[in-house]
Amino acid sequence: MIDVAVVGFAQSPCLPSAGTTSGVELLVPVFQEVLASTGLAKQDIDFWCSGSSDYLAGRAFSFVNAVDAIGAYPPVAESHVEMDAAWALYEAYVKLLTGEARTALVYGFGKSSAGQLRRVLALQLDPYLHAPLWPDSVSIAALQARAGLDAGRYTEREMAEVAARSRTAALGNPKAQVSGTDTADDLLAAPYVADPLRAHDCAPVGDGAAAVVLAAGDEARRLRARPAWITGFAHNVDSPALGVRDLTSVPSASAAATAAGLRGDEVDAVELHAPFSHQEILLATALGLGDAVRVNPSGGVLCGNPMFSAGLSRIGLAAEHVMSGRADRVAGHATSGPALQQNLVCVMEGA
Amino acid sequence: MEIGFDYTRSLGPVLSRFMTALAERRILGCRGSDGRVHAPPLEYDPVTYAPLTELVEVGPAGTVVTWTWLDRPLDGQPLDRPFGWALIRLDGADTAMLHAVDAGTKDQMRTGMRVQVRWAPEPVGHIRDVACFEPIGGAAPASPRSGVDPVTMVTTPIHLRYRHTTSIEESRYLRGLAEGKLIGQRCPACGKVYVPPRGACPTCGVPTVDDVELPDRGTVTTFCVVNVPFPGQRIPPPYVVAYVLLDGADIPMQHLILGCRPDEVRMGMRVAAVWRPREQWGTTPQNIDHFQPSGEPDAPFDSYAQHL
Ligand SMILES: [Zn+2]
Numbered sequence: 001m002i003d004v005a006v007v008g009f010a011q012s013p014c015l016p017s018a019g020t021t022s023g024v025e026l027l028v029p030v031f032q033e034v035l036a037s038t039g040l041a042k043q044d045i046d047f048w049c050s051g052s053s054d055y056l057a058g059r060a061f062s063f064v065n066a067v068d069a070i071g072a073y074p075p076v077a078e079s080h081v082e083m084d085a086a087w088a089l090y091e092a093y094v095k096l097l098t099g100e101a102r103t104a105l106v107y108g109f110g111k112s113s114a115g116q117l118r119r120v121l122a123l124q125l126d127p128y129l130h131a132p133l134w135p136d137s138v139s140i141a142a143l144q145a146r147a148g149l150d151a152g153r154y155t156e157r158e159m160a161e162v163a164a165r166s167r168t169a170a171l172g173n174p175k176a177q178v179s180g181t182d183t184a185d186d187l188l189a190a191p192y193v194a195d196p197l198r199a200h201d202c203a204p205v206g207d208g209a210a211a212v213v214l215a216a217g218d219e220a221r222r223l224r225a226r227p228a229w230i231t232g233f234a235h236n237v238d239s240p241a242l243g244v245r246d247l248t249s250v251p252s253a254s255a256a257a258t259a260a261g262l263r264g265d266e267v268d269a270v271e272l273h274a275p276f277s278h279q280e281i282l283l284a285t286a287l288g289l290g291d292a293v294r295v296n297p298s299g300g301v302l303c304g305n306p307m308f309s310a311g312l313s314r315i316g317l318a319a320e321h322v323m324s325g326r327a328d329r330v331a332g333h334a335t336s337g338p339a340l341q342q343n344l345v346c347v348m349e350g351a
Numbered sequence: 352m353e354i355g356f357d358y359t360r361s362l363g364p365v366l367s368r369f370m371t372a373l374a375e376r377r378i379l380g381c382r383g384s385d386g387r388v389h390a391p392p393l394e395y396d397p398v399t400y401a402p403l404t405e406l407v408e409v410g411p412a413g414t415v416v417t418w419t420w421l422d423r424p425l426d427g428q429p430l431d432r433p434f435g436w437a438l439i440r441l442d443g444a445d446t447a448m449l450h451a452v453d454a455g456t457k458d459q460m461r462t463g464m465r466v467q468v469r470w471a472p473e474p475v476g477h478i479r480d481v482a483c484f485e486p487i488g489g490a491a492p493a494s495p496r497s498g499v500d501p502v503t504m505v506t507t508p509i510h511l512r513y514r515h516t517t518s519i520e521e522s523r524y525l526r527g528l529a530e531g532k533l534i535g536q537r538c539p540a541c542g543k544v545y546v547p548p549r550g551a552c553p554t555c556g557v558p559t560v561d562d563v564e565l566p567d568r569g570t571v572t573t574f575c576v577v578n579v580p581f582p583g584q585r586i587p588p589p590y591v592v593a594y595v596l597l598d599g600a601d602i603p604m605q606h607l608i609l610g611c612r613p614d615e616v617r618m619g620m621r622v623a624a625v626w627r628p629r630e631q632w633g634t635t636p637q638n639i640d641h642f643q644p645s646g647e648p649d650a651p652f653d654s655y656a657q658h659l
Contacts, residue, residue: 020518024550042556058354058513068549071556115513119425128366129391130449132478132507134427139436142419150462195420240396243438243447244389332617
């Protein structure tokens with residue numbers, strides 16, 4: 001069995017508007033930073049894999065343009081997923097497990113601000129029954145939020161407390177788009193955006209990019225004193241039929257956590273990809289996180305959610321806790337689709 | 352910039368019957384492996400993943416399971432005035448349908464409220480035949496009709512708007528064009544000159560920084576003769592689209608070759624830009640209308656062999 005570890009992570013700041021839809025301007029400095037942090041040159045990378053979306057960019061094969069940022073000469077082995085780059089990381093992880101590559105650089109990028117994001121995301125729904133109605137992503141999250149409130153899973157105050165804690169944590173995160181010292185009371189005074197969601201309950205729309213370097217076995221040990229060894233990595237999906245799901249639970253997140261061997265009372269820190277405040281509460285339950293677990297010490301995606309790289313960044317941020325020695329066992333989570341339909345869990349350890 | 356496309360999709364047996372029923376102003380669900388009725392119908396069972404085939408009619412009225420309120424509807428949504436989104440469990444169904452509720456004001460919305468379908472005036476066999484739902488209390492929904500031909504396809508127009516941002520390099524290039532100049536950039540690592548500039552050298556992966564002004568003449572490296580008419584075509588075919596390698600550049604640009612017969616265009620032909628009248632110039636590549644033969648002797652193959 002080949003052991004695979006995260007050995008490097010870099011992300012751009014998350015900004016309301018940055019770069020072009022090609023992603024090149026955002027990716028060049030991110031690549032330089034992540035390669036410098038590992039001591040690798042681009043020629044040392046055996047496999048490149050990216051996550052991005054033509055619908056976000058508003059043009060076809062937009063990821064091909066981003067390859068300019070690699071400097072792909074001589075030619076490189078490259079792949080792409082039309083998903084958050086956390087799923088590209090999964091592809092690269094499997095590639096390393098096969099032994100066909102010893103190092104991989106995985107990157108995600110997206111200019112969410114080029115179009116109207118909540119409307120663009122309607123096109124990820126089934127094209128016969130849902131997408132023709134243009135149900136926007138915020139409204140769908142609001143349907144889920146109310147279902148949870150009606151079921152007594154949480155209160156609007158608990159949702160605001162998630163947002164307040166996230167914003168305070170983000171004060172220490174220079175890459176965050178939103179941060180602040182507002183209390184839950186302050187936040188609850190704001191009007192609804194989509195009842196029962198207020199602005200603080202929704203991740204801001206932002207542009208950004210991120211990259212993670214994976215390495216196998218001795219290569220990882222050579223590059224890092226403390227690689228973040230991946231001990232479990234899995235993803236799962238719930239029905240695309242919104243009305244069939246019980247929106248107050250997240251079976252696919254629970255299934256992914258089980259398959260990845262996540263024990264919610266044994267991790268030190270977890271970075272959850274919860275673009276809406278109530279989703280953090282639903283995910284903490286679905287993953288069985290204990291009270292002592294530090295959840296989203298970065299401030300989470302409520303403070304910066306660059307589409308197609310935010311999920312990858314959850315794993316990179318969690319890995320940094322291990323690489324820096326601040327934690328022994330962590331997990332990163334990524335989500336995709338409407339109302340937490342698709343979920344991925346990556347568990348990492350220091351030893 | 353707006354991009355749009357009318358997506359036309361064929362329907363499988365389940366959705367074909369569902370859409371045909373909508374055109375008749377009836378709503379069908381399907382029975383799952385556990386006996387639950389799903390409306391709208393599913394093609395595959397959510398528990399066993401087996402194909403589902405047993406369709407049953409459900410009521411035109413139902414109960415709101417969860418809801419939200421949208422003060423400012425977005426383009427394409429079912430209503431253009433404030434409305435509620437809801438998951439609605441139709442009478443006779445066990446799972447819910449997503450749709451809009453025309454409730455007038457938010458204080459009319461609540462979980463558990465009873466709503467009924469409002470049919471579109473001219474059903475065609477599309478999910479939008481359900482115009483929306485409305486609180487029960489007014490007139491009953493329009494009655495079913497018969498004699499509808501089976502619906503096997505649905506067409507859904509999709510339109511999205513984007514604001515494209517130019518990079519710093521592209522911006523300099525476009526500003527140069529507005530002054531009648533062609534400005535490329537040189538890679539600091541390998542020395543190659545890119546026009547238009549690309550932000551990063553695709554060979555080296557480093558930002559290109561040094562501006563290089565290039566002449567508006569060059570060499571045809573390769574070309575094709577367009578014989579096929581298509582919508583939006585500017586010029587009647589046949590005409591020539593070619594790669595023109597500007598003198599001093601390392602990457603060719605695509606442009607039209609006019610001013611000679613298509614069969615006169617050849618690899619190595621020397622060409623010069625034909626600019627539009629100066630008063631029409633803007634920050635756009637359209638300032639150069641086309642290229643035409645310059646009359647110079649052909650460039651030797653070796654001079655562009657590395658740029659094919
Ligand atoms: Zn170069």
